Amino acid sequence: MTGTPAHKKSVTRRKVVVAGGAAVAAVGVGGALAMSASADETADTATGTGSSTGTGSAAAAGTGAEACYRLTSETTEGPYYIDADKIRQDITEGKEGIPLTLQLKVVDAETCEPVANAAVDVWHCDALGDYSGYESLSQGGGGAGGGGTPPTGAPTGTPTDLPSGAPPTGEPPTGGGGGGGGGHEEPTSDTRYLRGTWKTDKQGRVTFTTVFPGWYQGRCVHIHTKVHVGGEWTDTGYEGGHTCHTGQFFFAEEAVLLTEDVAPYSTSTTTRTKLTEDTIYDQSGTTGGLLKLKYNKNKISKGVVALITMGVDPDETHDGTG
Template sequence: MIDSETCKPVSNAAVDIWHCDALGLYSGYESFSGGGGGTPPTDAPSGTPTDVPSGTPTGEPPSGGGGGGHEEPTSDTRYLRGTWRTDRKGFVTFKTIFPGWYQGRCVHIHTKVHVSGEWTDAGYEGGTTCHTGQFFFDEETVLLSAEVEPYSTSTTERTTLDEDTIYDQSGTTGGLLKLKYKKNDIAKGVLATITVGVDPEATNTGTDDSVQPGASASAS
């Protein structure tokens, strides 16, 4: 992560990511989610990771489009949500599953970046949200993932990257991830990288409909 003005690393920032599970369900918002049936994954994470702040999820439930607004969680389940800090070189790493899809949206990951706060035993407190965005996956990779269980059991009609109402078709500038994996065995995992440029002085909570949710980024 770099400062979009100076290109210097942004260190000690808190980065949130959250996304739906293989069948399109968001933790805490299962009743809102547009998952498409099939067989739920038996190894889906449960509970709250020890190094992730607990409490109310910061992400909104899926709405099939852009815009702000916030709905209260409908359950206490927490999975596929995480927060961690950037190191002195601006790097942060998450280990998660490949997201699934739900009606009206392409495959994506949500993200927020917080600065000027304080790390405590409970997580990250205070500060401001300087960036809100989404990361996206190319169609070839999504099609390969859709052949693997439990993704292959989904009955939800999938929205392609070209059809999505949030992704602006600008490649890595719009949040498209650079992906690396074995094409003959994608089930072994996918490595996704991107360099995100943020303005630490800005406030961007993503609650304004006029805010472009795509990341200002380039592949690394």
């Protein structure tokens, strides 16, 4: 890397408040299915379990002085980010869905060293496509959690002021459940389910307990993430530093197809966008955020373990808003 590090040019100020009883232990699912992510993990699976096409770790790009990991792909922040609102590992808040244990590891892509004491944010929609804090804007599909009742009757009249120019790219516009593109939206409710922030340990690892995400119009199944470094953990949370990575995690089609037969996912009325059709996933496998998944193909409702190692550049700033 040459020149002045990006974080010296642009350092964001972040301060979060620790929720009561912050130290919530993550709970593994399926007993023997639970495992730890590691840099040299392989893609083999036990008989009777499923696996994504990723290896669970960033692919090695070289040895010695060369980069040890490919940098994990950067993506847009999306309109539904709430800055480190809940310091916790269990982010479920009683939400229904297939139990998901998300095991992450953060490493310096250049040195291969783990990034300890980083603040990792994760947030995603519920089983029916709604984001906490934004239910009135989300495009969830099915039941009472579907983001409102669709209008009835056919539209009348002739439209005026037709749009001109090239169509937009990326996700649907904000206010329509984009979740990964467009500008930031202010929260419209006080709910904060399926959101959390926690600290990486000395090995760069952090684990979250949540549920398998659902889907909404225009996007495949995914989880958002941010990695913050350079700040300090205090009695009131995490303060200062900058965001060195903003990305998304993705799920293999084989696993998502199995969830369609499990309630409450089975009640969704939204047409699901496949992984190969998504406008955000860059189709690069683990480098692009594809998770390695561990689950029983015949009993996915019992739980899934998802693993990935993120290769980041701690000196850079990637807040996902550009």
